[in-house]
Amino acid sequence: MRGTARTVAVAAMSAVALLAAGCGSGDSGGDDTSAAGGKTGGEITVRGCNPENPLVPSNTTETCGGNVIDAIFSKLVHYDAETAKPTNDLAESIDTTDNQNFTVKLKQGRKFHDGTEIKAKNFVDAWNYAAYGPNGQSSGYFMEPIEGFGDTQCTGEGDDPCAGAGKAKADKLTGLKVVDDYTFTIKTSEKVSNLPVRLGYSAFSPLPDVFFTDPKAFGDKPVGSGPYKLDAWNKEQSIVLSKFADYSGDFGGKVDKITFKIYQQSDAAYNDVIANNLDITDEIPTSALIDEKYKQDLPDRNAEKETGVIQTVTFAPTKVDPNYADPKIRHAISMAIDRDTIVKQIFNGTRQPATGWVSPVVDGYKADQCGEWCKYDPAKAKALLQEAGGFKGDKITLSYNADAAHKDWTEATCNSIKQALGVDCVATGVVDFATFRTQIGERKMKGMFRTGWQMDYPSIENFLAPIFKTGASSNDGDYSNPEFDKLLGEAAAEQDAAAANSKYQQAEALLATDMPAIPMWYGKTTMGWSDKVTGVKITAFGTIDFTSVAVK
Amino acid sequence: MGTYIIRRILQMIPVILGATFLIFAMVFALPGDPVAGKCGERPCSPAYRAAYIQKYNLDKPLPVQYGKYVLNLAKGDLGTTSNNIPVADQLKLRVPVTGKLALMAVLIETGIGILAGVLTGIRRGGFLDNLVLVSTLVLISIPIFVIGNLAQLYLGTRLGWFPVTVTSSNPSVYQLLLPAIVLGSLSVAYVSRLMRTNLVENLRSDYVRTAISKGLTKRRAYGLHALRNSLIPVVTFIGFDFGALLGGAVVTEGIFNIPGIGGYVFRAIRVRDGASVVGAVTFLVIVYLVVNLLVDLLYGLLDPRISHE
Numbered sequence: 001m002r003g004t005a006r007t008v009a010v011a012a013m014s015a016v017a018l019l020a021a022g023c024g025s026g027d028s029g030g031d032d033t034s035a036a037g038g039k040t041g042g043e044i045t046v047r048g049c050n051p052e053n054p055l056v057p058s059n060t061t062e063t064c065g066g067n068v069i070d071a072i073f074s075k076l077v078h079y080d081a082e083t084a085k086p087t088n089d090l091a092e093s094i095d096t097t098d099n100q101n102f103t104v105k106l107k108q109g110r111k112f113h114d115g116t117e118i119k120a121k122n123f124v125d126a127w128n129y130a131a132y133g134p135n136g137q138s139s140g141y142f143m144e145p146i147e148g149f150g151d152t153q154c155t156g157e158g159d160d161p162c163a164g165a166g167k168a169k170a171d172k173l174t175g176l177k178v179v180d181d182y183t184f185t186i187k188t189s190e191k192v193s194n195l196p197v198r199l200g201y202s203a204f205s206p207l208p209d210v211f212f213t214d215p216k217a218f219g220d221k222p223v224g225s226g227p228y229k230l231d232a233w234n235k236e237q238s239i240v241l242s243k244f245a246d247y248s249g250d251f252g253g254k255v256d257k258i259t260f261k262i263y264q265q266s267d268a269a270y271n272d273v274i275a276n277n278l279d280i281t282d283e284i285p286t287s288a289l290i291d292e293k294y295k296q297d298l299p300d301r302n303a304e305k306e307t308g309v310i311q312t313v314t315f316a317p318t319k320v321d322p323n324y325a326d327p328k329i330r331h332a333i334s335m336a337i338d339r340d341t342i343v344k345q346i347f348n349g350t351r352q353p354a355t356g357w358v359s360p361v362v363d364g365y366k367a368d369q370c371g372e373w374c375k376y377d378p379a380k381a382k383a384l385l386q387e388a389g390g391f392k393g394d395k396i397t398l399s400y401n402a403d404a405a406h407k408d409w410t411e412a413t414c415n416s417i418k419q420a421l422g423v424d425c426v427a428t429g430v431v432d433f434a435t436f437r438t439q440i441g442e443r444k445m446k447g448m449f450r451t452g453w454q455m456d457y458p459s460i461e462n463f464l465a466p467i468f469k470t471g472a473s474s475n476d477g478d479y480s481n482p483e484f485d486k487l488l489g490e491a492a493a494e495q496d497a498a499a500a501n502s503k504y505q506q507a508e509a510l511l512a513t514d515m516p517a518i519p520m521w522y523g524k525t526t527m528g529w530s531d532k533v534t535g536v537k538i539t540a541f542g543t544i545d546f547t548s549v550a551v552k
Numbered sequence: 553m554g555t556y557i558i559r560r561i562l563q564m565i566p567v568i569l570g571a572t573f574l575i576f577a578m579v580f581a582l583p584g585d586p587v588a589g590k591c592g593e594r595p596c597s598p599a600y601r602a603a604y605i606q607k608y609n610l611d612k613p614l615p616v617q618y619g620k621y622v623l624n625l626a627k628g629d630l631g632t633t634s635n636n637i638p639v640a641d642q643l644k645l646r647v648p649v650t651g652k653l654a655l656m657a658v659l660i661e662t663g664i665g666i667l668a669g670v671l672t673g674i675r676r677g678g679f680l681d682n683l684v685l686v687s688t689l690v691l692i693s694i695p696i697f698v699i700g701n702l703a704q705l706y707l708g709t710r711l712g713w714f715p716v717t718v719t720s721s722n723p724s725v726y727q728l729l730l731p732a733i734v735l736g737s738l739s740v741a742y743v744s745r746l747m748r749t750n751l752v753e754n755l756r757s758d759y760v761r762t763a764i765s766k767g768l769t770k771r772r773a774y775g776l777h778a779l780r781n782s783l784i785p786v787v788t789f790i791g792f793d794f795g796a797l798l799g800g801a802v803v804t805e806g807i808f809n810i811p812g813i814g815g816y817v818f819r820a821i822r823v824r825d826g827a828s829v830v831g832a833v834t835f836l837v838i839v840y841l842v843v844n845l846l847v848d849l850l851y852g853l854l855d856p857r858i859s860h861e
Contacts, residue, residue, distance in 0.1 A: 050819075133598075133602075136601075137599065153599065236642065237721050264809060265806045268808065271705070271709050275716040473597075
């Protein structure tokens, strides 16, 4: 979990915020950014947490490991720190004429930390490894659009789907072909208009040959491709990175050494920043958010930025709980929630009330997609409920995982609903995130439950397809709308980004009618830093931008 | 005495085995999905899940899982944590830290607590007695996280007398001093009250009166006779408290970012990391048993009537 802003995320999102995203390393271009100056060299310490998995890019989807992976791996494209716009990094060009056959040309001379050159086969091998089911990589599903993905998956039933006849038919994706050392092609099984945008996610990092000889050792001491290399991972204590001398890309950093100090609590990290024992914390504890105390503790040494995180409340699938099936009831509940007040009272303004299902930081965002349904209007909410014939169940429930800070806002939300609609609403804690997700996954959770999403790549598509497409992996409410699916398909086929975005926006507008989930608020990241560093910027992913940070 | 100790040590074996089994069974019985939190907000991919479940034998029934665990244990392999770090390595790093912290806390609580208890017990009703009564009342009624955070804010961040957090994996006595004081503060209250009450009671007893009428100095009668007898419950408490401090310093460890056992067990339980929980708790069980044995032996020293022969 992360803090403040990230607290937001944290709090908001749950124990292990996702993160995939993280692509944090960078800013638009190398050294030009130094807003506040600062010299090159020196070392900094930043707050870290325990990676859940070995540090392999294709097996890391949570923030703790993701923050490190992002700093040590360069990808084909790099997301701009300010705007999240992708620019080519390892790629010289990514071309397609039909959104289905892509040709990737690499820049020559870029190197891994062991000195070997990054070639086309390093990408193809890494992606095949990620996709192949028996390797059990957590972000293997990112390869799903690539042709041949189905055959690389185990099909057996039960706890070991790879046993016996269920074994994956192929260990390579047929859609990937190495043309020469610096060229490879990607063929997707369906049209994908935003594939180049996705390629900046860490799952698409290249892997050096040494990885394949001993993946286990690699996970402990990864050999990356980015501006920083990993020197040491002292388990549960610190992760030390230093500048890679042979880095020749455009997104290098200024400081020579970055140490992630692992903290169990954000309060401890925050106090260390105040005492100048730690340089940057990407999580401000709740105690310091009250009345914006951190702004007095760290004057001019804090920053806040919206990130690609959204908190939603999802309705259980209709077959699980028919009481919420009528969109009018869903609209009534949404209109009964006073988002502004809750954000102010509970989150001290560290969230941004949502007006749609897509984060404002991504390409294709359109404001106010939810329209009047996301505006607090208790009178109209009540009228809508009556129109729908009242609420049939005995009370509205809003479930949350009780192991993270969700109790306050879910109760506030319920109170708001109760007062506006006159129907009893109860915030129900589920013991922990694991149990919570299991109940949702097995479709046993009734009523409403909290859901969060942190983007994997900065595209409007990432907030729609994985969550609301029929049968999608994170479609917890089993939402299915043929028209929505059709619009997504059309958008994926569009050659022109603007035209694709407009289709995605049309699809998003359908969500306002059906209301499969209630948008609550967008996340913000708040960071604080010591008086030793300067140029601290927050990326659109809520991570520290290591290209601009410098020692004073 | 020797046979007593050997018998006690032999008795520990079934206790340890039983404890590991119970803990193992309890972790096993926890509801929910062990991989659900490993991949962030979304469900883990089936491939990841299958690989993880196989790696940790999660698909096997309890007796098989436990059997495998004990077999590995016999080979000295404590297994790996859910994020793939050998449990033994973690314990090796963390036990000395927590041990040092708990020992310092016990020394602080014993020193201050017994001294305060004796002084107030001898001059009960005086100014000092009332002062200690009120201040221990205050200490007992304030939750430890309040004391910890306040001490960190004022003595660490504001005044800079102590380090704000522990920054090394092998912290010095100075780095651990503030956390140890915080940790020991609550027990100081208990130790001093226990000491005082027992002393007051013993001072009224016949043997003390006899000793004094026999012509012994007050100092000798109190110090040699009354104090020794009064220490028995205090030693019992301190022995128990040492064990509790080892595993129960979660809050203090969190506030001061101390890489100890408490935080480790807490995190392990939350993510259902069976190997870590069992490994760490088994260690704590052993410590409890050893400390209790020491306490029992101390009884004999304090009161010769208690014999271990």
